[in-house]
Amino acid sequence: MSLEQSITQHDMKKTTYGRLRPFLGPVSLLAIIAIFGSLYPDTFLSPTNLVTNILESVAFVGIVAAAQTVVMVVGDFDLAVGGLAAFATSTTAGMLTTASLDGTPHTPGAVLPAVLIGLAVGLVGGALSGFLVSYVGVLAFIATLGMAGVFSSLAYYASDGKPVYGLVERNFVDIARGTSLGLSNKIWIMLIFAAIIWFILDQTPLGRRMYAVGGNPEAARYSGINTKLIRMIAFTICGVGAALGGLLGSASTATANVTATQPFMLNSIAAVFIGMAMFRNGKPNLPGTILGVITLRTLENGLNFTSINDFLQSAITGAVVVIAVIPSALSRIRQSR
């Protein structure tokens, strides 16, 4: 048990809600599984559905949400994750495709450099957003909203507005489609990335300083922390995560499609909020985020089995996100009185 965890457990003894909070997440996830499981025992509860449709498909958003957690720990949002993921993906795809934009054959480049360049696009893009927010002083909301537009536009430009097909290079698609030790690579990559983020946030001075900046920026500054640099690093990490999530998605479908990354922004932020409501006294935290992503995906998946109109399903997921954060919002209002 880490120090932060023991501290949180102490604080939570204060209220009934505080005492119940650590169980809310797992219990609601189990409740969702129980409800859909009893309605559709053969289909929803089948291993294929639980593993392939839920866990594997959670990997992309899971990575982006883990990255988003870092930015939210320092007290900001990154609305550009979707756009940046698209830009990074189309950059890599342009190098790996077997068909050029004009239809002529194209000799695919080497996989590793192409992937690294994609990740580098994420790093530079994230650092740029971070620089605007931290050193120039533009509100994160505006800066990353603007950058979201810039990155998506560049992504469309790089792919001429069309999905890039023909990413058939084995080494590339195997990143997502292969298995290791009986588990899909997608799940492994998400777990490893999540573990790295967890390690940074919980086990290093850098992460602790990030929480300090998010908790009280002025006090953090007077504590001698370089708050500007810390915020920029958070955005940079987030950019890399966004690119990784996008690349993994395109490896999985052998296609780079700008629209595929669009749900990243809302889903990642929603997942972090759900995680905040569940653990750590309302602070963004990695285990909560991952549980949040899985909960959202399970709900979506379960709703697919029902006869509820597709268009209404998003309304239900949206409502669940809002309801999930109500208790913590209410307890915060009570505390501030």
Next chain:
Amino acid sequence: MSNLLEITGLTKSFGGTVVLNNVDLSVGAGEVRALLGENGAGKSTLIKILAGIHHEESGTFAIDGVKQTFRNPHDSALAGVATVHQELMISPGLSVAENVLLGTKMPTRLGKIAWGELNRTAEKWFAELGQKIDVSRPVDELSAVQMTMTAIARALCLDAKILILDEPTAALTDSEVHLLFATVKRLRERGMGIIYVSHRLEEVFMIADTYTVLRNGSKVSEGKVVDTSIPEIINSMAGREVSSIFPDRSIPGSNEILSVRDLSAKKIRGVNFTVKAGETLGIGGLAGSGRSEILRVLAGAQRRASGTIELHGNVYLPKSVGGAQTDRVVLVPQERRRDGLIPGSILSNIVITTLSKLTNFGFFSSTRMERKMGQAAWEKFDIRGKSLAQEIFTLSGGNQQKVVLAKFLALSPSLLLIDEPTKGVDVTTRSEIYRLLAELAAEGMSIIVVSSELTELLAISHRVLVMHEGRQVSILESSTTTEAEALLACYGRTA
């Protein structure tokens, strides 16, 4: 005839510290009552209770003989209390007239604001104040005194019976002050009751009929202004404290650690002083006189405009708080809640300044080392709480301050800058903090302490530098200076 405002036994405390203790105060119709006291005496808390921002713990207040309880500022306005805060509550971007009528039902025609009528109404209120202002102008274009007038006009149109003016002249020039006073006199003639808060005692004698002095949350004197004098009020404000809570001062060393020459920055001009090893230098003055700015410049939290600073004989130019800390110059900031503490556990606050040292392989945080360090601080500073894991803001003010001290002293400073070390701290913890500072000085640490409490300042420092409106008035030897002399200096006068 009953008074317009009658306060009896008003009491309020924050986190176990009593800030208002059984205070009585009354204001009659057509009376201007000056509310006086040093910083932290409880004036702001009293005003905020009347404005509906804070809630009284016990005690009552009645307006026109009707007992009142305010749940929020809206209740206060409905009961006829209007407050003109030091930071004027105007809405930039809107016109003067809109600002005046903002809290009322604005005149409309078919749902659209009737601009002509709006402006005429606002002009009428300004005329009541003896003012003529183009009310259609954006409020941002007004001068400081005109903005104050706008706030007062708003009070009038809300039909206020009691007007609270909190440091209304702080940003005004002399001629503007006279303009404001003419207006206050008109309001008095209308039968309004006015509470006037100011640090400028001369003004009190020009405008107020009666006065009340608060010290440490209690009323210490009151009466008619004609029956008193400035020195008498100063004595009453300063009071006398039990001197035994202060430890003896050690004798400072002989070598100079810090030398500041002609230092100018935002809010300070041409400051000169030196500090020896083991010496405690106090900085006094009224709030806003530039005291804290000196500390902030030395701590790398604010930029220096000109002048030289030498630390241990070398040029010292801190670029950031972190940079200053590397040179072992450490600032303990004034506002605990705003600048000193981070929501979270006691332990996470104690270790935040030294995270990099508490690591395995210089890379990942060591829970064991952090706990050990937290435990040592817990014992050394005698923090009274449930455990290191307790949420910081559930501690009393005094214990929060101990955590703040623990966190910054962990950096083992050679020059400690400490701003209001005992603000909102109970008397026991106060004496513990004084003892700690005396011990650190005896061990050779140089300390610069800023405080609004002159008793404290004179008792714990060897010399006291007094600031007035950004300039250095004098440097006083604590052992040969009386509190009244120091207070005079705070008002810019030299004896």
